[in-house]
Amino acid sequence: MLTNLNKTPWPWFGGKSDAAPQVWEALGDCEHYVEPFAGSLAVLLRRPHPCNRTYYSETVNDLDGLLVNAWRAMQHAPDEMADAASWPVSEADLHARHIALVRWREARELEHLMGDPDFYDAKMAGWWAWGQSCWIGSGWCSGRGGWTVGDDGRIFKQRGGEADRQRPHLANNGQGVNHAGAREAGVYRKLPHLADGGKGVNRPQAREAGVGDYHPMTMPELTRWFRFLSARLRHVRILNGDWQRAVTNGATKTLPVRMQGGHCGVFLDPPYSTEADRAEVYSSEDFQVANAVRDWCVEHGDDPSLRIVLAGYDTEHGTLGERGWREVEWYRGGFLKGGMGNVSGTGKHQQARERLWMSPHCIAPVAAAQRELFA
Numbered sequence: 001m002l003t004n005l006n007k008t009p010w011p012w013f014g015g016k017s018d019a020a021p022q023v024w025e026a027l028g029d030c031e032h033y034v035e036p037f038a039g040s041l042a043v044l045l046r047r048p049h050p051c052n053r054t055y056y057s058e059t060v061n062d063l064d065g066l067l068v069n070a071w072r073a074m075q076h077a078p079d080e081m082a083d084a085a086s087w088p089v090s091e092a093d094l095h096a097r098h099i100a101l102v103r104w105r106e107a108r109e110l111e112h113l114m115g116d117p118d119f120y121d122a123k124m125a126g127w128w129a130w131g132q133s134c135w136i137g138s139g140w141c142s143g144r145g146g147w148t149v150g151d152d153g154r155i156f157k158q159r160g161g162e163a164d165r166q167r168p169h170l171a172n173n174g175q176g177v178n179h180a181g182a183r184e185a186g187v188y189r190k191l192p193h194l195a196d197g198g199k200g201v202n203r204p205q206a207r208e209a210g211v212g213d214y215h216p217m218t219m220p221e222l223t224r225w226f227r228f229l230s231a232r233l234r235h236v237r238i239l240n241g242d243w244q245r246a247v248t249n250g251a252t253k254t255l256p257v258r259m260q261g262g263h264c265g266v267f268l269d270p271p272y273s274t275e276a277d278r279a280e281v282y283s284s285e286d287f288q289v290a291n292a293v294r295d296w297c298v299e300h301g302d303d304p305s306l307r308i309v310l311a312g313y314d315t316e317h318g319t320l321g322e323r324g325w326r327e328v329e330w331y332r333g334g335f336l337k338g339g340m341g342n343v344s345g346t347g348k349h350q351q352a353r354e355r356l357w358m359s360p361h362c363i364a365p366v367a368a369a370q371r372e373l374f375a
Contacts, residue, residue: 002179002221005228009085010070010132011175012040016269016311019330019356020046023267026362027307031056031262032254036243037269038062038071045232052235055256061239061246065110066101066128066141068240072113073125075233078226079218084126085133085226086218094134097127101141113240133175243270243289247296257305263361268293269311290316298323301359308359313350317357324360 007017016023020043027033029049035041038060051058062068073081087093104124112119132140239246246252247266256262270290294317297310301323310317310325321327331354 002225005225006045006232008040008042008045009179009222009225009229010040010129012042012132013138014269014271015040015042017042017046019043019311019354021048022328022330022356023309024048025365026309026356026358027265027267028263028363030265030307031256031260032252032264033058034246034252034264034266035060035269036246036266037271038067038238039269041071043267043269044236045229051232057237057254058235059237059239059246059251061241061243063240063242065113065240066105066124068113068238069110069120070125070128071233071238072120073122074226074229075236075238076118076120076230077122078230079223080122081126081129082223082226083218084123085130086126086222087130089134094131097131098141100124101128101131105141110240133179243268243293244296247300253305263305263307266306266308267311268297268308272313272316294320297325297357297359301325302361304361306359307362309362310357312355312357313353314355315353317355320357326358326362326364328356328358330354330356 008015017040023043024047033044033047035044035058038044039062041060044058044060060071070081101124104121109121109124128141252264252266254262254264257264270293272290290312293310297308297317297320300306301308301320310320318327331351
């Protein structure tokens with residue numbers, strides 16, 4: 001049985017779940033929260049304050065349309081998405097669904113996400129979440145693999161194909177939607193009664209009624225998990241596009257921020273830059289965007305209505321300290337902990353280099369502790 005529903009139902013490179021407490025300590029209970037690089041929404045889902053309140057708002061954005069489709073389907077059709085995501089780990093299905101997802105994206109279906117605020121495809125969302133949970137490492141739905149499907153329906157390799165071909169994740173009991181805690185009760189397997197022609201419902205006079213009771217194909221715990229996340233995300237605004245669209249004055253300064261002295265908390269977790277010396281891990285890659293994000297931070301860091309937290313490596317944004325930003329080391333040691341920005345070509349992670357930079361108007365740790373004392 002699942003005990004923590006406030007988490008993402010698929011693995012995600014660079015997730016900041018362990019950094020979330022320090023992020024929220026710095027942002028406080030802000031009237032508007034903005035996350036321009038949504039990813040796994042690890043920080044949003046670990047917000048310690050009540051959600052879906054009047055005059056409080058939350059906005060997230062990501063460039064990856066398949067990811068945004070998954071979050072939007074989670075919002076509006078959790079049961080249908082759970083039906084598609086609840087599937088045995090099968091290598092053949094992994095490759096087939098991988099190519100189907102890449103082709104679905106190339107057919108410009110993702111443009112509907114921007115053109116129609118009510119558009120989503122729950123089946124594709126479920127397939128994407130299932131595949132992300134089965135996949136090893138990076139490259140899921142990147143479209144940069146060598147395999148494709150011919151007119152005869154068979155998979156074959158060619159230059160300029162659509163998908164990688166690899167074995168599913170087998171290193172533990174399952175991750176994401178395949179998490180062991182989401183499994184339903186199994187069925188017994190033992191030798192049937194053979195001593196005579198049948199008894200009970202299997203007696204010769206009633207053999208057509210001899211079917212037992214098996215669990216449903218969709219895991220009940222997965223449905224419960226998706227319904228919880230659907231309720232949590234009920235009033236979260238989900239954007240699909242460039243990160244800068246989420247941090248304009250019009251997007252960040254809602255009425256409580258602009259007219260009532262409130263604050264907008266901005267958590268920026270861009271892909272690690274070229275200075276981090278990392279491998280490609282996302283389907284939508286940009287090794288320079290972190291530098292543009294830092295420039296935005298420099299320009300807006302003195303705005304008293306903004307509390308900004310920027311995530312990155314120790315060598316990326318150190319110059320912010322000269323402008324009054326506070327640098328915090330947050331990583332938690334252990335396997336698969338930290339932002340996991342792997343060293344290019346080595347597969348080794350650099351978790352000890354993880355840092356958070358807090359803007360001058362963020363809440364200082366002492367002030368946060370005093371506020372808790374008198375709350």
